[in-house]
Amino acid sequence: MLCEKCGKNVATTHIKTSINGVVESHHLCADCARLSHAVQNQFGLSDLLGTFFGEGVKTVPYADKRKRCPGCGSCFDDIVASGRVGCGQCYETFLEQLLPSLQRMHGKAVHAGKRPRAEEAAPTRESELEALKEQLRAAVNAEQFEEAAALRDRIHAMEEEGKDHE
Amino acid sequence: MNKWYASLGKEADTVVSTRIRLARNLAGIPFPSRMTAEQRRQVNEQVRDALFADTTLGKQFKYLEMETLPDITAEAMVERHLISPAFAARREGKALLLSEDESVSIMLCEEDHIRIQVMEAGLAPEEAYRTANAIDDALSARLTYAFDERLGYLTECPTNLGTGLRASLMLHLPALEASGGINRLAATVSKIGMTVRGTYGEGTKPVAALYQVSNQVTLGISEEAAIENLRAIAAQAIQQERALRSSLDPDGIEDAAYRALGTLKFARAVTSQEFMELISQVRLGVAMGVIKDLPLATVEELMISAGPASIQAAEGKPLDPAERDKARAKLARERL
Ligand SMILES: [Zn+2]
Ligand SMILES: [Zn+2]
Numbered sequence: 001m002l003c004e005k006c007g008k009n010v011a012t013t014h015i016k017t018s019i020n021g022v023v024e025s026h027h028l029c030a031d032c033a034r035l036s037h038a039v040q041n042q043f044g045l046s047d048l049l050g051t052f053f054g055e056g057v058k059t060v061p062y063a064d065k066r067k068r069c070p071g072c073g074s075c076f077d078d079i080v081a082s083g084r085v086g087c088g089q090c091y092e093t094f095l096e097q098l099l100p101s102l103q104r105m106h107g108k109a110v111h112a113g114k115r116p117r118a119e120e121a122a123p124t125r126e127s128e129l130e131a132l133k134e135q136l137r138a139a140v141n142a143e144q145f146e147e148a149a150a151l152r153d154r155i156h157a158m159e160e161e162g163k164d165h166e
Numbered sequence: 167m168n169k170w171y172a173s174l175g176k177e178a179d180t181v182v183s184t185r186i187r188l189a190r191n192l193a194g195i196p197f198p199s200r201m202t203a204e205q206r207r208q209v210n211e212q213v214r215d216a217l218f219a220d221t222t223l224g225k226q227f228k229y230l231e232m233e234t235l236p237d238i239t240a241e242a243m244v245e246r247h248l249i250s251p252a253f254a255a256r257r258e259g260k261a262l263l264l265s266e267d268e269s270v271s272i273m274l275c276e277e278d279h280i281r282i283q284v285m286e287a288g289l290a291p292e293e294a295y296r297t298a299n300a301i302d303d304a305l306s307a308r309l310t311y312a313f314d315e316r317l318g319y320l321t322e323c324p325t326n327l328g329t330g331l332r333a334s335l336m337l338h339l340p341a342l343e344a345s346g347g348i349n350r351l352a353a354t355v356s357k358i359g360m361t362v363r364g365t366y367g368e369g370t371k372p373v374a375a376l377y378q379v380s381n382q383v384t385l386g387i388s389e390e391a392a393i394e395n396l397r398a399i400a401a402q403a404i405q406q407e408r409a410l411r412s413s414l415d416p417d418g419i420e421d422a423a424y425r426a427l428g429t430l431k432f433a434r435a436v437t438s439q440e441f442m443e444l445i446s447q448v449r450l451g452v453a454m455g456v457i458k459d460l461p462l463a464t465v466e467e468l469m470i471s472a473g474p475a476s477i478q479a480a481e482g483k484p485l486d487p488a489e490r491d492k493a494r495a496k497l498a499r500e501r502l
Binding site: 010011013025027071072082083085086088091092098101102106107108109110111116117130131134 | 191193194195200306307311312313315316318320322324325327328329331340344359383386387389418426443
């Protein structure tokens with residue numbers, strides 16, 4: 001069966017419509033089916049990356065521009081120019097400059113997943129409290145007050161619990 | 167040993183495969199774009215030794231230095247989804263740990279020091295994650311990762327910070343595509359930090375109705391939650407695709423599927439693009455039970471073996487495009 005629209009290609013899309021009891025069959029080729037619906041490719045990672053460092057650059061004061069990572073020698077401009085972070089220590093060195101972009105990209109910029117084996121035993125009350133407080137700040141900034149209230153209660157509860165143990 | 171794609175997974179009518187990827191880096195060594203040749207060698211060997219030191223896992227892997235491989239072999243690995251195109255293109259100082267059934271590949275010194283990738287046929291994100299997680303545990307027992315309490319696993323590209331997890335599904339959605347529903351799916355997906363992309367296409371035109379759904383956000387979300395989101399999206403896409411398939415005109419489907427099968431069975435030269443469009447029709451026919459005596463696993467295996475490099479690797483010599491199209495037609499005739 002050939003496409004009923006162009007009459008050239010093999011019909012590969014077969015649509016049955018039923019409008020007010022009138023059943024109609026349409027047989028279209030892939031190209032004509034696409035034209036009628038305009039399947040559009042979706043945004044990918046590169047688009048996100050394209051806008052990733054955009055705003056961070058302007059907000060960096062001049063003095064910080066000459067700061068270099070002790071781990072790999074990168075300055076913040078190197079990271080912006082390449083779109084790649086030099087080493088693990090860069091994150092510590094340039095955290096302040098990176099955070100706005102990280103939050104734009106990931107929302108909450110606090111890790112919530114797995115930890116390496118060596119540190120598994122370590123999720124201490126302090127680090128958990130710190131993470132919760134960070135989430136609270138983020139929630140307040142984002143004006144998500146319900147979430148903020150819930151977080152505040154959890155922090156209070158943990159602090160109370162801590163006192164009992166002391 | 168059978169390769170992973172020769173078996174049939176769950177929800178195979180709509181889900182072609184599941185892929186889990188974990189990005190990891192070693193502490194105290196610059197990320198790959200700023201590494202010296204000596205540091206690359208060090209990282210490759212340290213990771214290899216850490217994996218081989220694990221008595222059960224170690225036995226399942228072989229270690230390949232990428233620069234020793236011929237171009238065609240490396241490109242065929244890309245077509246089988248074992249490695250990334252960038253990893254194949256610049257192989258100097260890079261290494262690969264590959265499991266026997268090719269379901270697990272660990273790229274060393276790609277964009278990150280370690281990229282653990284697990285493939286499963288059909289819908290199996292939990293199973294694939296479990297495998298990747300076990301390898302990650304084995305490695306981290308012997309290596310110190312670059313990890314930060316607040317930012318999680320540190321990665322060369324900040325898009326992977328946190329869990330370093332990319333969970334994706336390859337979906338076959340011909341009916342949803344034909345109905346124009348992909349955009350709606352993409353809109354839903356983007357609301358929960360995920361993305362949909364056409365695969366196998368050049369530029370904006372997706373080929374063969376194959377779409378990849380994956381998570382975009384890796385920081386502030388647990389591995390379990392990311393996988394749950396992926397499952398939720400998959401459930402929605404599968405349900406929509408099935409509903410649309412059942413509303414299609416069965417006579418038309420049968421005609422199209424057999425025409426495609428007929429062409430593949432008798433054609434003497436088939437380009438890669440034409441092949442993908444035809445096999446997509448055949449896949450739909452088999453999945454809907456219109457084509458009866460052809461196993462879906464055969465279709466899957468053929469789909470993954472018909473790329474330009476795989477064709478040449480199978481023939482054992484470089485072929486020009488016209489020769490490849492002939493070899494591809496021959497392969498299809500033999501398998502179908
Ligand atoms: Zn047409
Ligand atoms: Zn650095």
